[in-house]
Amino acid sequence: MKTSVVIIGGGPAGLLLARLLQLNDIDCVVIERRSREYVLSRIRAGVLEQGLVDLLHEAEVDSRLQAVGEVHRRFDIAFHDDVCRIDMDKLTDGKSVTVYGQTEVTRDLYDALDAAGTRIFHDAEGVELHELDTDAPYITFEANEKKHRISAQFIAGCDGFHGPSRQAMPVTVRHDYELVYPFGWLGILTETPPVAEELIYAGHESGFALCSLRSRALSRYYVQCPIDDDVADWSDDRFWDVLKSRLPTDVAESLITGPTIEKSIAPLRSFVSEPMSWHRLFLAGDAAHIVPPTGAKGLNLAASDVYYLSHALIRFFNQNDDTGLINYSATALARVWKAERFSWWMTQLLHFFPNQNKFEQRLRAAEFDYLKSSRAAQTALAENYAGLAY
Numbered sequence: 001m002k003t004s005v006v007i008i009g010g011g012p013a014g015l016l017l018a019r020l021l022q023l024n025d026i027d028c029v030v031i032e033r034r035s036r037e038y039v040l041s042r043i044r045a046g047v048l049e050q051g052l053v054d055l056l057h058e059a060e061v062d063s064r065l066q067a068v069g070e071v072h073r074r075f076d077i078a079f080h081d082d083v084c085r086i087d088m089d090k091l092t093d094g095k096s097v098t099v100y101g102q103t104e105v106t107r108d109l110y111d112a113l114d115a116a117g118t119r120i121f122h123d124a125e126g127v128e129l130h131e132l133d134t135d136a137p138y139i140t141f142e143a144n145e146k147k148h149r150i151s152a153q154f155i156a157g158c159d160g161f162h163g164p165s166r167q168a169m170p171v172t173v174r175h176d177y178e179l180v181y182p183f184g185w186l187g188i189l190t191e192t193p194p195v196a197e198e199l200i201y202a203g204h205e206s207g208f209a210l211c212s213l214r215s216r217a218l219s220r221y222y223v224q225c226p227i228d229d230d231v232a233d234w235s236d237d238r239f240w241d242v243l244k245s246r247l248p249t250d251v252a253e254s255l256i257t258g259p260t261i262e263k264s265i266a267p268l269r270s271f272v273s274e275p276m277s278w279h280r281l282f283l284a285g286d287a288a289h290i291v292p293p294t295g296a297k298g299l300n301l302a303a304s305d306v307y308y309l310s311h312a313l314i315r316f317f318n319q320n321d322d323t324g325l326i327n328y329s330a331t332a333l334a335r336v337w338k339a340e341r342f343s344w345w346m347t348q349l350l351h352f353f354p355n356q357n358k359f360e361q362r363l364r365a366a367e368f369d370y371l372k373s374s375r376a377a378q379t380a381l382a383e384n385y386a387g388l389a390y
């Protein structure tokens with residue numbers, strides 16, 4: 001089989017890239033390791049920057065998002081009963097974020113690609129990338145009990161942190177930068193009304209907690225937990241007790257609990273692999289970088305990568321101009337590192353680090369005091385959380 005662009009990975013990065021190429025009459029094929037059901041069962045991000053909302057509009061997949069997505073202009077940062085309200089609307093001249101689950105974004109993209117007849121292989125095993133440093137790269141894999149070989153002009157590695165694309169770049173070319181945090185996030189989904197209108201990020205000496213939502217009837221909560229915890233050891237009651245112990249008193253008292261319908265632990269790391277391209281291979285999303293979810297940047301960085309890469313590929317195929325492709329890695333990495341910095345800073349501010357000494361713990365308290373007392377500090381937080389320009 002031949003195509004213009006092979007896209008490895010059927011998560012948000014791969015699907016959004018496929019949709020933008022398909023709308024510009026550029027032939028592509030998506031290769032996904034998991035089943036459609038499995039991909040759509042994953043519960044992950046929930047906060048979309050305006051840049052991603054705009055890109056989903058460009059991809060003509062935002063009708064449900066516009067109908068049910070919630071625009072948020074503020075959020076709270078709390079330490080015990082001390083609450084700092086971050087008013088993005090005032091601090092950034094009207095910027096906001098939209099609360100809409102990543103799962104729904106993925107569903108909307110799959111629906112649009114199916115309707116357009118884009119070829120998507122699911123349950124693809126043993127994906128391998130070949131001859132990336134030639135003008136005829138190809139991939140091989142097995143699916144539907146058959147061996148497949150697909151030749152393309154370009155290969156987009158959108159296969160997440162554990163996929164084969166980044167590993168296909170020679171180690172002599174790649175430079176990985178990594179920070180692994182000594183804790184994880186235990187997240188739950190529950191069919192209860194959210195405890196607050198907007199998100200609440202709570203720092204506490206016993207650990208971080210986050211109150212988020214998917215709708216007025218579906219709540220998403222997280223608590224920091226030891227990295228080696230087993231989710232089986234977390235009963236619903238234990239989760240609710242820990243969450244309440246870390247929230248402002250009035251919030252804890254008004255929390256409506258209920259049975260969890262999803263419960264999982266995600267590890268936290270900061271990771272960047274440079275460069276994000278090598279000859280005919282281009283990486284986008286978690287395949288190239290990971291952020292701790294504290295700043296809600298993971299999904300949103302995948303979007304800005306896809307913005308740059310899709311525009312570069314469209315420019316190449318429609319104008320025979322490879323400028324965007326040549327500049328892709330440097331352009332994407334400039335925004336990636338700013339988001340890495342912000343996500344690291346917000347994680348430092350809000351989490352209890354078991355190996356921190358008393359001085360470092362006092363620094364954290366001073367950081368919050370400064371944030372609470374400085375419009376400049378709140379503006380910096382607000383503009384990063386709302387999303388820096390593409």
Ligand code: FAS
Nearest residue numbers: 009011012013033045159160163266285286293296298299
């Ligand atoms: P993805 O990992 O979403 O998609 C990659 C796709 O490639 C997957 O479908 C995978 O099955 C496929 N793949 C892998 N190997 C393959 C192979 N060999 N062949 C073919 N396909 C292959 N971000 C936030 O902003 N907020 C959050 O709360 C948040 N929570 C998260 C929780 C978890 C457990 C994880 C892992 C991530 C979380 N993230 C969060 C980050 C997440 O939202 C990512 O940033 C986002 O999914 C990035 O999208 P992709 O780059 O498409 O990667």
Ligand code: PHB
Nearest residue numbers: 045046212293294295296
């Ligand atoms: C979520 O709703 O899943 C969510 C929101 C904000 C974050 C992380 C996760 O920073």
